[in-house]
Amino acid sequence: xxxxxxxxFGNAIWHYHLTGSIVDEVFKxxxxxxxxxxxxxxxxxxxxxxxxxxxxxxxxxxIKVAATEALQCPTLLRCGFGGHRIEGIGDKHVPWVHNxxxxxxxxxxxxEQCMSLLxxxxxxxxxxxxxxxxxxxxxxxxxxxxxISSICNLVAAIKTARYYEFDSRDVILTPxxxxxxxxxxxxxxxxxxxxxxxxxxxxxxHARYLEGVGIDNLRELGYYDRKALHNLKYFTWVEQQQxxxxxxxxxxxxxxxxETFAQVHEWDGLIDEFNxxxxxx
Ligand SMILES: Cc1ncc(COP(=O)(O)O)c(C=O)c1O
Numbered sequence: 001x002x003x004x005x006x007x008x009f010g011n012a013i014w015h016y017h018l019t020g021s022i023v024d025e026v027f028k029x030x031x032x033x034x035x036x037x038x039x040x041x042x043x044x045x046x047x048x049x050x051x052x053x054x055x056x057x058x059x060x061x062x063i064k065v066a067a068t069e070a071l072q073c074p075t076l077l078r079c080g081f082g083g084h085r086i087e088g089i090g091d092k093h094v095p096w097v098h099n100x101x102x103x104x105x106x107x108x109x110x111x112e113q114c115m116s117l118l119x120x121x122x123x124x125x126x127x128x129x130x131x132x133x134x135x136x137x138x139x140x141x142x143x144x145x146x147x148i149s150s151i152c153n154l155v156a157a158i159k160t161a162r163y164y165e166f167d168s169r170d171v172i173l174t175p176x177x178x179x180x181x182x183x184x185x186x187x188x189x190x191x192x193x194x195x196x197x198x199x200x201x202x203x204x205x206h207a208r209y210l211e212g213v214g215i216d217n218l219r220e221l222g223y224y225d226r227k228a229l230h231n232l233k234y235f236t237w238v239e240q241q242q243x244x245x246x247x248x249x250x251x252x253x254x255x256x257x258x259e260t261f262a263q264v265h266e267w268d269g270l271i272d273e274f275n276x277x278x279x280x281x
Contacts, residue, residue, distance in 0.1 A: 005046040006095040007241070011097055012051035016052060016055045016261045017264050020051070020056055023040060024059055026173060031171055035169050035170070037059075037060045038172055039064040039157070039160050039166075039172040040056050040063060040064075042067060043153050044076070047067075047094075054102050066103070067103050067105070069089060069106070069107075070152070071109055073092060074217070075093065076108075076219075076229060077108040077219055078108075084111045085115060087148055094232050096236075096237050096241075098229075101230070101252065105160060105218060105220050105221065107155075109152045113155060114148050115148070117155070117205060117209050118186065121143040122143065123187070125198060126201075127143070146180070147176075147178030148186070149177050157172045158213040159215055159218055163218055
């Protein structure tokens with residue numbers, strides 16, 4: 001049996017309960033007394049991880065949930081398509097398991113920006129530049145935790161903060177969905193393409209792609225924008241994947257999602273039973 005992560009609710013249910021509660025726990029651990037959990041940012045591939053935003057909405061109703069994608073494949077921003085270099089996200093359709101009604105903002109991020117920051121964060125000249133700019137050594141030391149889609153989330157977090165004019169009380173959390181373990185060859189490719197990383201490159205990338213991050217290629221979703229994204233599912237899932245129209249219509253109903261996420265207890269029971277049966281417990 002082949003599980004399709006784009007349409008298996010288990011994917012979203014897992015992230016709702018686990019990623020969601022972990023994000024909540026992290027916020028509680030780091031937040032000052034007057035801080036707000038202002039936004040949760042998630043790049044969408046199968047749209048499992050963004051379901052943590054549904055969990056957080058139940059605890060922090062005013063939170064902004066932002067979906068990020070590549071500007072070169074702006075499906076949520078412009079019903080667009082295209083090849084891009086942010087690996088693991090953006091498959092040119094709206095996943096069945098994405099509760100678009102809970103998404104407040106779409107941020108499309110230029111993949112060139114992600115690749116340039118990948119170099120800034122991983123070339124010795126880039127790291128030295130950041131240290132000299134006053135970035136703390138422990139932060140510089142942790143930059144390899146960010147792979148390409150994590151950098152995409154980071155840039156989207158800055159954009160979201162600028163768009164909503166967040167201040168020092170507003171906390172944004174975003175998962176780092178990949179790390180540099182996967183991308184050594186991508187850094188080598190960039191070196192081959194653009195030559196050795198020089199101080200001038202680091203300065204330019206820092207100024208243009210971090211300090212200069214603006215609010216371009218964002219879309220705050222209104223009711224009918226969300227409905228348009230929901231409707232876009234029709235072409236993939238009903239026309240091509242033989243889903244029933246009634247099933248699609250149900251995805252627009254908030255009760256459907258509440259009921260679906262509540263199935264976790266039933267699922268846990270089934271998993272325990274299965275594990276017992278195969279001798280894992
Ligand atoms: C590197 C990377 N980033 C982001 C994502 C997106 O996560 P999700 O599929 O839960 O939307 C994936 C998905 O596999 C991924 O591999």
